[in-house]
Amino acid sequence: MTESLVAIVTALGDDELILGHRHAEWTGFAPHIEEDVAFSSIAQDEIGHAAAYYSIASSLTGLTRDALALGRSVDEYRHAVLCERPNSDWAYTITRQWLYDRADCLRLTALEESAHDDLRHLATKIRREERYHLIHADMWMERIAHGPIEGRTKLTQAATTVLSATAGLFEPFEREADAIGEGWLTVPSEELGRRFVGEAVDALDGLGLPAEVTPDGWRAEFVASSSGDLIATDRSGSGEASAPAGLGGRSGRHSPDFSALWADMTRTYRADPEATW
């Protein structure tokens, strides 16, 4: 009965931990000091959210939060592949933060109806804090989308890549049918994913980046704006029946990018798992 709950909080914690780790990589390297601080702070929030999800898993499994966060092998993590991708450039980082946090808020809103008390309360708390992340990402998306063509081109390229990979956030959790049956989840992941794509396309449109989304729901192609200056679509994949990229994370299938991140993130823990800090 609790296995499906453990599966949900572990996957949610993993999303937050791994993307938080990527955000933290901007510490000291962001374009200016306010962004150093912003991404460090957002990373701290996300890793704190991960710790809170792991606390629920810990109470159900008896494993410590550290063991959950750092004591598993690569294929035991359940985050979406999107979260482990390297930061690439600023446009990619901002677009990923923007789409991830929108997706996160959508699923948190659904989790506020969960039958599990601790999960429901945590979702309410986290969604309030996430407002700051959304405002941060919105501010940057506006700035880049309304700036020179070079930035806008990078933004549309990033949005094409990231939107497709957000499909991995809405892959069903392990034992999801059980979780729905128990009321831990109230909305199936695939249904949330459909809502997310609709919202994401509307939000992109609001930024003056009108996108057409192919029938599989996950591949965006940007169309020229009325002024004709937005011609940034990479049409190399156009017309092909492309499957959404970045699937497999929810069942532990990760990219080589994660092996490198994992080795770095867990090095200290693996050196002495019994150490007291």
Place this chain on the structure above:
Amino acid sequence: MVNEATADDVWVALETVVDPEIPAVSVVEMGMIRSVEVGAGRASVVVLPTFTGCPAIGVIEQDVRGAVSSVPGVVEVEIRMSFDPPWTTDRITLEGRRKLKDFGLAPPTGEGPVLITEIGLPSEAICPFCGSRDTTNQSLFGPTPCRAIYHCSSCKNPFEQFKAV
């Protein structure tokens, strides 16, 4: 004759526990203590963390445990962290707000419950140094998860505000 500890004794002890990053204000003034129950030498305290990712939470839990353990008559202590209800900035007491300001940290503005749609909007911040309202938000993020950075156009000082949440 053994002294029976009361909930009031525990509340008094909790007045000495501070957030190590804001040592001017107690956890009681921050509104972080949801409840205290005492009976037969056993004290149960429910703590509401301010920000989920606050790195001070572990230290605060330890300090709360230490303070409650030191109350005469308390032999067993249970500390529980809860997000029910979520800690919100309107829980900070008036005295807590005054102490935040004296500490150099602008308290969150506004009164009453903070609606989720109001969180993060550029709120008015009053300069804790000169009292001016002629201030500008420089960044929503600061040195801790709970602080935003402002600049005062009157006295030209940068300052931090406790973020509304």
